[in-house]
Amino acid sequence: MVKVSIAGASGYTGLELIRLLVNHPDVELTVLTSETFQGQTIAEVFPSLNGVVDLKLRPLDENIANDCGVLFLALPHTTAMSKVPAYLKYDCKVIDLSADYRLKDPKAYTDWYSVTHTNPELLEQVVYGLPELHREAIQSAQFIANPGCYPTSVILALAPLLQTGWVDLDSIISDSKSGVSGAGRKPSLNTQYSEVNEGVNPYGLADHRHTPEMEQELSAVAGKPVRLTFSPHLMPMTRGMLSTIYINLNQTLTDEKLVEHYRNFYKDESFIRVLNPGKFASTRYVLSSNFCDIGLKVDSRNQRLIITSAIDNLIKGASGQAIQNMNIMLGLDEKTGLMAPAIFP
Amino acid sequence: MVKVSIAGASGYTGLELIRLLVNHPDVELTVLTSETFQGQTIAEVFPSLNGVVDLKLRPLDENIANDCGVLFLALPHTTAMSKVPAYLKYDCKVIDLSADYRLKDPKAYTDWYSVTHTNPELLEQVVYGLPELHREAIQSAQFIANPGCYPTSVILALAPLLQTGWVDLDSIISDSKSGVSGAGRKPSLNTQYSEVNEGVNPYGLADHRHTPEMEQELSAVAGKPVRLTFSPHLMPMTRGMLSTIYINLNQTLTDEKLVEHYRNFYKDESFIRVLNPGKFASTRYVLSSNFCDIGLKVDSRNQRLIITSAIDNLIKGASGQAIQNMNIMLGLDEKTGLMAPAIFP
Amino acid sequence: MVKVSIAGASGYTGLELIRLLVNHPDVELTVLTSETFQGQTIAEVFPSLNGVVDLKLRPLDENIANDCGVLFLALPHTTAMSKVPAYLKYDCKVIDLSADYRLKDPKAYTDWYSVTHTNPELLEQVVYGLPELHREAIQSAQFIANPGCYPTSVILALAPLLQTGWVDLDSIISDSKSGVSGAGRKPSLNTQYSEVNEGVNPYGLADHRHTPEMEQELSAVAGKPVRLTFSPHLMPMTRGMLSTIYINLNQTLTDEKLVEHYRNFYKDESFIRVLNPGKFASTRYVLSSNFCDIGLKVDSRNQRLIITSAIDNLIKGASGQAIQNMNIMLGLDEKTGLMAPAIFP
């Protein structure tokens, strides 16, 4: 049994890691940290864990990386940045769920996060943990930057197209819809029930921080600079993320041809489900699972492709993907602990 | 007091007409029809009307247009088509909330609705009831085709741009999000609570029936053919509609300049609120009102404009707009009975 | 036009007062206060008011009661307490929506709110503003304590029974369900979307602060001490309140007989709708209205009465009732500005 610790266990991604790891056959939860709730048990913070886990929350210190097989960092952005170097000195794999090490270019980090990166030298070493694109590098990595939820839904939806020559790479638009849990557990007016219920709220149009992360990965796949217009929207639901993506085609293509191409591209992937022609992805069918559903629909009147891509923002968009990375790093079957079907209804 | 009748009073748009007309100072509700619930009072069907209206529902017959000032048709698509000619022989203004008379081209109707139009001669006479574009024609019309909810949100958002020369008319995409009430009251699996709750569901991508209605009106304003990609999504909420619209700019423009242009374009309009630069429209702030909020945001990195346009699908997207049309046809102040602010939270 | 001011305009009850008063024909909104948002316009805080009200928010000071016909206090509990005496020196009617002056017994206030009452002498003068019970006193009052939402739904449901001798007054239980907006606008973990959505949460069972307010009024009607078990629950919805109330019958009674008795008791009331025998009250049919729906159902197997009582917690449970009180105090028709039917769906 590999010893696993979670720094920042009292947030939603921390809780989701616990929930998924509790029944993972090859690991053992050892340490959970929380500054706010230190001294309480995790089940006092999240009564859903009553009778399931009884670890006590303790404050975070460097010691956490000692005698630890895998350390998950579910800390707020910029908090993880300064702590990682110390952890990496230990014989401990580190998977950071924050945005701090996702951008290869420290200048981009400064531009979009308004903070100077304190450890730019690590940006070359860290692996961007999207298994479908970087599996080999993940296998031998000690340190993983786990992708954001929006980037996961967008990159997986576009990757198969970028080297085909079928599309106009200047025309990409992603209109993305997210459940409220993506905003984390810290109380704020914008995520109060009465404010977001029964409404659709766009936010961060054209300047959301996940944009450079998408552009970095899409450019790497395409082999040339790719930009996109990214429009996030807050939905009146707790979980789930749908990206509806638009891209111009430079030739006539059918849904069938595209589905075949995508299925071929992802033929070895366990968590990508390319839907039948004419079917659209919906968040409901991936809820509580690690699947990413992708639907393909050509708007033949306008020679434009509409891709729908659905994930559970807390699983394939965060904690499930982190565990998928862990499985790969530990040489386990990548699917271990992650094959629960979606809950419906 | 003008006598007003509603054919199809037991659906959601029928109910919304009643709710709004009950406090209208210049009209009197006279006849309400329903085949399904005939013999019952409207308050038995909708207990929200208890103590407010006590009319009994009766079956629809031609007689309804006799001694009637304004007749609203809130009937299913294709039902209204054959009945209208008979009503127009009376001295009665007719406002049809169905799609039957919205398309000027009977072939387009056949293509998108899979039905041959039985009264194509009326298509030249009917006025498309979007007051912001066709106010003068509405003033003198006897027969109005009331716009659909999606078209209202999209056309109002784009109209000010189409003759500016600032935009690429081949690049229009509308990613639209609708509350479930837009699907009407007839039970179906797709609108069952447990099926749509907590999920985002795209549907009818690239082939929704409201597309030709938008293209007809946008083309008329532009003075040349305009096409768009239209993507509707079902939201886990009862009311509200947001269209997030994308269009490429062929020159550098600022949010401020665009806001100024839109405010000038709509300077005499009571129900269009062009938001301050940097603000996005949200369905919550128009809920239960007749307002259409429009936000403008330039994605300067990609020289693309993102327009957000929010309405209450049952009010400015249906019954409120129908009453606005009625006010104009009757020579009343257009705002009469329609100035209730949105309900929040 | 009577000048009306609102202290605490940036909370939900403040906003609801504004929304309802904007179309009230006999009053004019003059001053709106907010400490947090001072300097902003109310429409910047609540974009739903764009184009409807453009008053700027200013800090609260004693001056607000000068040249003011009616002053609504929509302040947090204990904030209103110390300010009221100064306001009452002016020729200004004061309607306090907080709990500070609802309990006649200052000791009860201390017991349930853990604060000593600073102005117990005013408790004899203030009128508890439930028009259906205290209309005459309200007519001549300068100072009104506006009832809480839970007490309104419970007291109106029980008042007709208390002097009948038909029931066991020791057996009253109210199982009440409230929308989240009742908790106000201040961000807290308990009212975050992801925490309350898709769940039913009991809270404050057997020791909620609204209990003594109910017991005070029920005892006054009964003419002897009445106690009840009160169980509030937080519902996954924004607005609406349902109280399901249980009371043992000491004789055989029918639904019909009870409905007749209730209708007689409330025969002059505009906002009480006693439902037909066999019908239950539902929050949906009172949403956004000032109505209180009451359903009566005898459980004949157990000789127990089940009363369902539904209101909109922000209207009949707060701001609508406050305006009803204002209308009475000003000698206006009590229904003025309050007859909008419920919104459905």
Next chain:
Amino acid sequence: MVKVSIAGASGYTGLELIRLLVNHPDVELTVLTSETFQGQTIAEVFPSLNGVVDLKLRPLDENIANDCGVLFLALPHTTAMSKVPAYLKYDCKVIDLSADYRLKDPKAYTDWYSVTHTNPELLEQVVYGLPELHREAIQSAQFIANPGCYPTSVILALAPLLQTGWVDLDSIISDSKSGVSGAGRKPSLNTQYSEVNEGVNPYGLADHRHTPEMEQELSAVAGKPVRLTFSPHLMPMTRGMLSTIYINLNQTLTDEKLVEHYRNFYKDESFIRVLNPGKFASTRYVLSSNFCDIGLKVDSRNQRLIITSAIDNLIKGASGQAIQNMNIMLGLDEKTGLMAPAIFP
């Protein structure tokens, strides 16, 4: 591997059985039936199962019990009744999720379901499958009537009290709140999104069909006839059930004493979590799990006990409990396949 079949696989409880059994280590899904969707795969009906199960739906016939270890009947009420005798002739264990065999008294079945029972002789043989009360009988049973969701939440909450002599057995009231999924998947107006969203709807007060099932089991535990007032409410949420139960105490008792008593009563139970004194059960913390949370709170002012009892209506209230019964019948660890913690948020 035991072969398992599900009759009625295209409803919600059928789907939930599949979802839970897919990862059960000791069974193999063999046959799924559906009349409506025969010929389709189960993943075409429920896309959540894409890539997880690819069985094709076939019509139900007697053959299903042949070469079958366990047969789950997830059929509508009254459909199961006539089919069961034929299945029992095979060497096949049958677990019926309908209400048809839950009542021991065929007259009660007729009274509450308005149908004459066709196989009353089986009512003596069948075991009511609530493991916490009838584990031993379940172990040796061939045929199980799986309890309803409301009865499960109510009976588990009350069982520990009934022989204590601490309570007044004539005073029991259960005010129960259920998610909409409990009404099944068949479209109806009452469960349309726009009808139930944002509202609390009582229904079936004092005459819901689950009442006699509760009274039968409570009476058996008490050793004398027990009746209760039962009030179900439809909640604006998909899953979850909370029963708030009231019972008069005939002596002074503390929360601590009651918690201790309940924990002792349920000391060997894996799925009952008796909460700490002062804590209330909430549906959110049992969602998607097989747990039943029970909270105990004395209203000492009124010498009354308030019990809160929360389950997931589709799991401990239906399919999870059915699998728990299967595990017992097969001699497996009762917890097998059922220990996934609740999903939160």
